[in-house]
Amino acid sequence: MGGVAPAHHAGAARARRPCRDAGAGSSGRKGGGMRVALSVPETRRLLSLAGGDAEQHQHHLRWSQWRRTHQATAKRCHTARRARRQPPLIHRRGHVIRVAGTPTLTEGLWARLAPLLSPCTGSRGRPPGAHRPILAGLLWMMRAGVGWREIPSEFGAWQTLYSRYRLWCRDGTWARIVAALPSTDA
Known part of the structure; x- marks a missing residue:
């Protein structure tokens, strides 16, 4: 079974999403090195591990970096997807356009x-x-x-x-x- 793709990769091939490549920066990693800022609880968690096992500290630090990079990429892709869904603004609804020479109602x-x-005539209400x-x-x-x-x-x-x-x-x-x-x- 060597060289066979796992079942979770089965399906029709399709183009990559544009947001995946958009974030590649100078670091060469996915996300381009951009990360979401550390939260206060996460800072506390990392500081509490500072005196403990170095291997466990490195594991949590890598997890924190991966999570923050992933969140930055997800936010960028979400923003791009929402922007693509917006219909083009052609004419504001309810906006009456000024027309020079519009007559008065004689x-x-x-x-x-x-x-x-x-x-x-209305059958109900005012x-x-x-x-x-x-x-x-x-x-x-x-x-x-x-x-x-x-x-x-x-x-x-x-x-x-x-x-x-x-x-x-x-x-x-x-x-x-x-x-x-x-x-x-x-």
Whole structure:
């Protein structure tokens, strides 16, 4: 059975994880000589062994060095793995982009946009606010380029505008509203 790999090595071959090679430093060891700092309990343990058997002291010292190197490598790999899992940041959620030339909500524009909105009826809870002041507030916010909390109270609570904006983005209403706004190219 000489030269046969043990059972725990069985399985399909695959590429090495990138974090394994990333830590190789000048020392040539895995982890590159970087270690996690000694903890207080571990320092006490090592100091308590100082007067005893030299072989036992060396064993505990090597174990401590291996553990701290392993923890540093594991931390580096964990950080790299978490960074790879993060989706690319394209557009912050809930952020209304400032658009120069965004019109105010006039009677004519309201007549054109009102049919795009779902009716303000709810079967449970607090009745939803009217669409018109909320839409006027969102258009004002786009024109002014301010944050949610700077919206004047005449348009309603900023939380209401934010939640309606999120709802309209989710169900596609906001995309239809933006498409129906008059073009500023003229």
